[in-house]
Amino acid sequence: MARFLIRRLLWLIPVMFVVAIITFVLMHMAPGGPFDKDPSQRQVDAVTQKALNAQFGLDKEEWLDFAALSKGDIVGFFDTQFFTYMIGGTVKGQWRCGFICGNLGLSFRQRGLTVQDIVLKPPEGKAPWDSKAGYSLRLGLLALFFAMLIGVPLGVVSALRQNTPVDYASLFIATSGVTVPNFVFGIFLIIIFAVFLHAVPVVPTSWDSPLVWILPTIVLGFGLLAQTARLTRASMLEVMRQDYIRTARAKGLGERVVVWRHMLKNALIPVVTIMGPALAGLITGSFIIETMFAFPGWGRQFVTAIQQRDYSMILATTLIFALLIQIANMTVDLIYTFLDPRIKVN
Amino acid sequence: MKKSALFAIIAVFVALVVVACGTPAAPPAVVQTSAPVIQTQIVEKVQTGAPVVQTQVVEKVQTVVVEATAAPAAKEKVLRINLGSYPDIVDPQKSSFVNEIAHLNLIYEGLTKFNEKLETVPGAAESWKYNDKATELTFQLRPGLKYSDGSLLNAARYKYSLMRNIDPHTAGEYAAITDEIAGAPEWRGADLSTISDEDLAKLQATVSESVAALDASGQPCKEGADGYAQEDCLTLKLTLSRPAPYFHTIMGIWVSYPAKQENIEAGGDIWWTSPKYQIGNGPFILKNMEPFVRARFEPNANYWGDKAKVPIEYAYITDSAVAFQAYKNNEFDIIGLAAEDLETVKADATLSKEANIYPGSCTFAVMFHQKKEPFTDQKVREAFAMALDRDGWVKDVLRGLGAPTLTWIPPGYPGYKASDSWGFDPDAAKKAIADSTYGSVDKLPEITDTFSDTPRNRTRNEWLVSKWKEVLGVDVKLNPVESTTYTALTKDQATAPQMFILGWCADYPDQQNWLSVYWKTGGFGERIAYSNPDFDKLVDEADQTVDPAKRADLYQQAQDLLIKGAPVAFMWNNVNSYLVKPWVTGLQLTPQDAGWAGAQVPTSIDIDASKMPSQ
């Protein structure tokens, strides 16, 4: 077990590096740069652009500085955009450690702020979980709880009462969660709950009350709920027909025991498979939901960064996303072994 | 089963509470009291012929927002505005985006400012004077000006801000606007990686002489912190590299706003995010700024002029449909009115009275690249311009939110003159094609219409293309590109597309901003390779003329020349369209309003609490 964990953790490093390389390549292949603003705004003039490029290190070579190498400058050889970001390089004349030291880089658009400030630091005087990352983490967890709490029982009941109205009803609920795109779903929920019923404000003035979290959670989690319900149902149906279930019943075990101890554990395997990456996806935020509810998370940041070509932000969030996925998958693999002892983790 | 289910439920509930109620101290927002309200609604029954008054009892119950605050506050008078997207940076010398300016205009004030008629009037400076040749501009500041924290505001502060704007280390995005100051372009354009420290210091010194802060006797003010505390340091003398009698107007925009040096240095690169450091001299104080959620401004008691009457709150909802719902729910007092919602608003008895639609500050045109065929031929450009039904555009596509135009400078701005050149004339358009070097539509090379791909732009450009097909019979290809890609393409003459829609909005109300800055060789018109030496001559002369009448005339001649050459197809002027609640009073609407209705003159705004719905 320990060996497994260590090996997976060690694998993190090369995977992250490969992700960084690919992202870096793609980023710079995309036309335009961080100082190419929205077409409706006034653009930066050439002189300022040059100064800005110098300030942000965009005048350095991207990968390897061969010109420096030819002058025998080994340090300069690696003083390029990629290495400066990942490991360290000169920033405004001084050597600064990069990503591996936790320095996620300066944002190109929100000038002056570093990515860690934007994403991980809470506004003045507030707690750590009020940072953008914190908000998204909370919403993601809530959505996951919501999805599992309702999705799994729904799937189980559906399977146990297959082809009855209960089954069809829950299937319908589950399906509607996936068929309606979340921005349509979201706006209708807002109209119903905020405008007609006045249960919540359309635009929350503050995110400190639990009430305003309900709608975003539902909209974010509903898709996963649908998937979970369906997967659980299918899985349960599968397991229900296994021989060992028949044996258990033949042994005279009560139905409840059969369902809980024998069916559920095995039925949950495919569900657990999607939980890991789903959670990572939920935590990294959803652009659409954050825009609609003006939710102060980092999902919107990420998509806007790509549009704005904010290189540090893109790299940082991609790498964090990659890290979360890795951890999520690792956890999923671990959970496998608990659920099905026959799966050996090697 | 029961025990584990119970446990699960408790766990979830605990998690919910813990997760959602993250912060220990909840800032008291506007608390909505809950009480069933009996409202009397008058319902008219038209069928009987005479209106019958019926009393309906409507219960409106609003749930209490659970917060750990003390006694519920009385209905607070706050002007709640939905601004749109959150600013990238709120720093006077680094900002450029209209929403950023909306923040800066509240916190600071320049030497001059613009009144409701867009005239340049005294701001922090009570008067100014040019020398004969308009190469020197001297401002006289009001005595006793104070920052919102009570500290002294004098000319030394403005000197610092202007220097900071030009300083190459700042790399301000609007820095070019003060290039008329002697020495500014050289210092600003210095290559920091190669220049020696001495040379850099020399360039800085030149500019420092051009921006001189003087005391009552004409001597330079003291340096540093002493200078900031010097009470008689009230004169600011600017030396310009060439005559520029419009420069006092430029001093009204945000690039010279006097942010405090100590604060900038203490706060570092992120000084602007904290209300502690954003101390300004404007009509409002920044109380707090929660990124992407809210910003709050309180009236500044230390402001020299008319004091603001109500606090202001900005929100940052970018989804217009959501903002509209929130407005209807009385959560906002001013929001932008989107074209899609116009019908709904016009048809609603209440909402239609709340709509404020008035001329804006921008002109949009279909740009033709003068160096890419077939738009190298003026006749082809004329043909395309004359094939455009601008009235139809405004009616169908803009849904009435706009005004057609055939000239460059928009109405309401100095230098506006309506034109009738190249208006909608299908027959003349067809003839122009016949008269061009191509002779007929079939001989035209492939034409592509490039645009930034958003749903709105799609419908717009699809409309355009179908109209050109209808009138001229030409097949124009649609080329939507991602928005940043679009910007990158349109920035450079080599990559700029054959044909694309672009607009220009006024930075300040003067012809120089519209004509010289844009169309002079080397200006923004360079992207489509527009260059007319006659135009340059007229505009250069106009820039340097002091006499206002002569100046206006020269600019007019230049504009006429511009239109005659049909370089682009001038299409429409935008309008400002906002929904404003009836209890907001004292709004002064100007075309230059940055971000919200009445933004140009915020101090006159008040809220009549008697008109607000009781909660």
Next chain:
Amino acid sequence: MASAAVADGRSVNQAITKPPQSLWVDAWHRLSRNKAAMFGLALILLFFFLAIFGPMLAPHDPLKINSGKGFLPPAWMPAAWVSTDNVGDPQFFLGTDSIGRDVFSRLIYGARVSMVVAIIPTIFITFFGILIGIVAGFFGGTADNLLMRFTDIVYSFPDILFFVVVMFALRDTPIGDWGNGLILLFGALALVNWVGVARVVRGSTLSIKEKEFVEAARSIGTSDRNIMQKHILPNILSPIIIITAFAVPRLIIAEAVLGYLGLGLRPGTSSKEFFVTSWGSMLLEGQTAINAQPWMLLAPAIAVALVVMGFTFFGDGLRDALDPRMRGTG
């Protein structure tokens, strides 16, 4: 539960009395008896029909701009906003969009994109996902490790960035031009989405490969390839079908989101083209106009919902029908 025992009991009897049938005939019998699945199939076929025969069925040219008739409500409704000049025009069954184009006609033409998006990338996704998932799960060890890390990498990096580059760089090439950028879109969608399938397949493979019948097959010397193909694959069909069925709406919606970000199909300029508009673009246009003409949003949303429901029900039925354990029942 009593019913399961009865079902099993019945199956034993039937297995004895009925002659043996092939898996597929058997499956079809069961499928055809499943009402929900047949309903789903009917929906799918309906939309395919619309997609192919669109031009003959659409009452109007989907690109024709009707001046002055923007935001008309559906023919049977008064306007969402009450006004005397704009009521539902019987010509326009579902109303018009912002510049007066008929929503119903656009809906029909839009079916083409969605149906094709439903099929082609899905084929690739399923194929690659299954291939890589089974190989990884079956062989385990280094192969598994490498393949899973590869999927991690693919999963981790931002699809949107990938789309920006692919769409822009290749847009002006012949590939990009075909079908207004549709092929490009498919390729990009497929490349990014196969990972989910691979992971699920791998998980199920891991679970199945330890079962006795696999051991048995191995012991009689069946080749790895045959084991994977004939023993493992049929038994993991269930989650595969579910995931695939869920991939379809995701792809349709992904197309919409991409349009939102400026990376979707090029708008068609002439209704003679095959791909003129898509439900995804209609959804996006409709979202801003929700207060003026809600049917601009409702129409494509309902269409998407119906198609997805069709695929889902049919997929469910397919799984039920193909489940080897159900052989001989019903």
